[in-house]
Amino acid sequence: MQIRFRPQARQEVLDAADWYRQRMPGLDREFLLAVDAAVKAAAARPLTFPVIEESMRRVLVKRFPYSIVFDVLGQDLIVLAVFHRRRQPISWRLRK
Secondary structure (H helix, E strand, O other), X not given: OEEEEOHHHHHHHHHHXXXXXXXXXXXXXXXXXXXXXXXXXXXXXXXXXXXXXXXXXXXXXXXXXXXXXXXXXXXXXXXXXXXXXXXXXXXXXXXX
């Protein structure tokens, strides 16, 4: 399965990584590795993750309070949003 990030989702990952880097050097790398692991887990078994709306599903990022919203289109896993779980994400619903 091919993994594709929507541009806004990719920017959300980079922004969060930058925030972690500013807090503690090296924490950004740990965050990026955790995001990568979560996305790969979703790609390996996409239908095992909970549906949150229509065909969109969510995977949690281990060790960090982030969720990844994704959809599966054919053989592609599309990452729609990456957001902090304490925020009320309304805008990701418009990204499908």
